[in-house]
Amino acid sequence: MRIFIETLGCEKNTADSESAAGILERAGHEIVASPTQAEVIMVNTCGFINDAKEESINRIFDMAEYKKNGGILIMSGCLSQRYGEELYEQMPEVDIFLGVNDYKNLPRILEEHKNGRRDKYINTYEKVYMELGKRKQSKPSYSAYLKIAEGCDNICTYCIIPSIRGKYRSRKKEDILAEAKELAENGCKELILIAQDVTAYGKDLYGEYCLAELLRSLCEIEPLHWIRLMYCYEDRITDELISIMAEQKKICHYIDIPIQHGSDVILKSMNRHSTRDSITNTIKRLREAMPDIHIRTTMITGFPGERQEEFEELVAFVEEMRFERLGVFSYSKEEGTAAALLKGQVREDVKLKRKDWIMSIQREISLECNQKHIGETLEVLVERREDDGSYTGRSIYDAPEIDNEVIFTSTRACDIGTFVNVKITDAFDYDLIGEVEEEK
Structure with missing residues (x-):
C-alpha cells in the first residue's frame, strides 16, 4: 500500500x-x-x-x-x-x-x-522499552533525533503524559549506540537526545543515572560532530554531567531545561522537584563550567494559584536568570490531571496577558544575548539556500525548529548539511546575520 x-x-x-x-x-x-x-x-x-x-x-x-x-x-x-x-x-x-x-x-x-x-x-505500555527497528528518517539525514527512553515518572500536576506514555523505561545502552552508529554512517552529524526526561536515563535499568556514561560512549562515534541534549530536569543535572559537557567538544554547550516557574509556591503546587534556589545554583554551575553555554527553558503562566505576587516572582526570576532561549505557555487545564482540580484557576485573559508580558521581557534579553555575538565567528550547520542566494543555518547554540537561526551570505557555494564558519555582523531579537569567512 x-x-x-x-x-x-x-x-x-x-x-x-x-x-x-x-x-x-x-x-x-x-x-x-x-x-x-x-x-x-x-x-x-x-x-x-x-x-x-x-x-x-x-x-x-x-x-x-x-x-x-x-x-x-x-x-x-x-x-x-x-x-x-x-x-x-x-x-x-x-x-x-x-x-x-x-x-x-x-x-x-x-x-x-x-x-x-x-x-x-489502544493497548497499554510494555514494562520495558520496546525496540521498533530501523527508522525511515523524515528529516534531513545530517540531523537526527535519538530517543533514549519512553514514559515519565515525574508526575507533574499539570501533565497528562505519564497517563499516555506510561512509566519511565530506559533503552538499553547497546541499542542506543547501535542506532547512533547507523545514523552516523548514513550521514548524521548532529544527534539530538530526546526522552520525556533525558537526565533520568538508566536509573530504572541500571540502578543509577547513566546519562554521562552514555554521552561518553556517543562521543566516541567518529562521524558525529554535535550532540545536543533536550528535556533535562534541573534536579538531575549532576556535577558529572556538567563535567563531561564541558570536556567533550562534540557535546553542544546548549541544554534544554523545562523549569516552568520561578516561584517556590507554584513549583511545589506543580509537584516539581526543584526550588528557585536549586535552579539558580544549577544555572550558576553550568555557566561557571561553560561560560558560553546557551540555556533553553519553558515557563507556564496562569497556573492555578498564581496570584500577582507569584507572577511578579516569575518576572523577577526571568530578568535575573537571563535565559538565552525561553518559550512561554499559558496554563492549559487538562482533564485527568491533579492541577485541573486545584482552587484558584486563573482567567484565560489573565494567563495570556502574563504570557505576553514574559515574552516581551524575553525579546529584550534575547536581543542583548544575540548582540554579544556580533564580531564573533560561529560554526554554523547549513540548512537551506534562500531565493536571494543567501543561506540559513543554525549555530551550536540552537536546536532545530524551536530556536534561532543564522542568516548569512557566502562568495562560494555552501552544501546543505555541511559546517561553515560564519562571522556575525548583525543581530535581531531571534536571528543572527553574518557572512562566511573566506578560507585562507
Whole structure:
C-alpha cells in the first residue's frame, strides 16, 4: 500500500513516525510524500494541551478530504491513546485508532483491516522499552533525533503524559549506540537526545543515572560532530554531567531545561522537584563550567494559584536568570490531571496577558544575548539556500525548529548539511546575520 504519514507535536512523535515508516517499508509498503498519492493516511497526533488537541482534530478532518474510495484514515499517537474510545464514537471519518504502543503491529493491522470496518488498537505500555527497528528518517539525514527512553515518572500536576506514555523505561545502552552508529554512517552529524526526561536515563535499568556514561560512549562515534541534549530536569543535572559537557567538544554547550516557574509556591503546587534556589545554583554551575553555554527553558503562566505576587516572582526570576532561549505557555487545564482540580484557576485573559508580558521581557534579553555575538565567528550547520542566494543555518547554540537561526551570505557555494564558519555582523531579537569567512 502507498502510505502517507503526517506528524504533529513534539520530537518524540517524530521519532515514533519514523519508526512506523521503517516498520511499514520492511513489510513491503511504500511511504509517499503527499496525501494525494496515498491509499492510507496516518496522522500522528498530539494530546498534550488544548491547542495541540484542536490542531490534531482539525488536521484529521483535513486529511479525511483526501480519502479515496476504499482509502484508510488512521489516527495514531497521544490523542488517540488518550481519547480513542470517545473519538471512535465521535469521528466516523477515522477508520483506525492507534495508540502509542501499537506501531509494531501496523503491518498486521492493515492486513486484517476490512473496507467499511472501523477498528481501534489502544493497548497499554510494555514494562520495558520496546525496540521498533530501523527508522525511515523524515528529516534531513545530517540531523537526527535519538530517543533514549519512553514514559515519565515525574508526575507533574499539570501533565497528562505519564497517563499516555506510561512509566519511565530506559533503552538499553547497546541499542542506543547501535542506532547512533547507523545514523552516523548514513550521514548524521548532529544527534539530538530526546526522552520525556533525558537526565533520568538508566536509573530504572541500571540502578543509577547513566546519562554521562552514555554521552561518553556517543562521543566516541567518529562521524558525529554535535550532540545536543533536550528535556533535562534541573534536579538531575549532576556535577558529572556538567563535567563531561564541558570536556567533550562534540557535546553542544546548549541544554534544554523545562523549569516552568520561578516561584517556590507554584513549583511545589506543580509537584516539581526543584526550588528557585536549586535552579539558580544549577544555572550558576553550568555557566561557571561553560561560560558560553546557551540555556533553553519553558515557563507556564496562569497556573492555578498564581496570584500577582507569584507572577511578579516569575518576572523577577526571568530578568535575573537571563535565559538565552525561553518559550512561554499559558496554563492549559487538562482533564485527568491533579492541577485541573486545584482552587484558584486563573482567567484565560489573565494567563495570556502574563504570557505576553514574559515574552516581551524575553525579546529584550534575547536581543542583548544575540548582540554579544556580533564580531564573533560561529560554526554554523547549513540548512537551506534562500531565493536571494543567501543561506540559513543554525549555530551550536540552537536546536532545530524551536530556536534561532543564522542568516548569512557566502562568495562560494555552501552544501546543505555541511559546517561553515560564519562571522556575525548583525543581530535581531531571534536571528543572527553574518557572512562566511573566506578560507585562507
